Amino acid sequence: MSLEVALAALRHDAGVWERVAAVTRQAGREAAELTLGESHLSWASAPTGLLGTYAEIQWKAVMLLAEATEVYGDLSTTLDQVATAYERDDEHAAAQLKGVWDVRE
Numbered sequence: 001m002s003l004e005v006a007l008a009a010l011r012h013d014a015g016v017w018e019r020v021a022a023v024t025r026q027a028g029r030e031a032a033e034l035t036l037g038e039s040h041l042s043w044a045s046a047p048t049g050l051l052g053t054y055a056e057i058q059w060k061a062v063m064l065l066a067e068a069t070e071v072y073g074d075l076s077t078t079l080d081q082v083a084t085a086y087e088r089d090d091e092h093a094a095a096q097l098k099g100v101w102d103v104r105e
Helices: 003-033 050-096
Strands: none
Touching: 003 050
16 A cells, blocks of 8 residues: 555545544534423423433433544544654655665666
8 A cells, every 4th residue: 555545544534533523523412402301201200310310311421422522533633643744754754865766877
């Protein structure tokens, strides 16, 4: 695999993970807005603790989605940084070796 192909693959994967992060970010926003009250469930939801349990589950889902968004965003950033570092190192090596491998006539 050539360096150009590897760099393109890294940048493609970075884009994929950024899109995944966007999906989990939006899902987290939507989950945060999902509220249920006693009128949505039952008169027994408050005394039995169902409302509190629902709120805990909702909070947990929002937090997990936020964590996933951070992980996926970091993964995207890291892949892009790796591609940039490879590119920079390749350009630096090419500059150092300039003239060493030139064809002599």
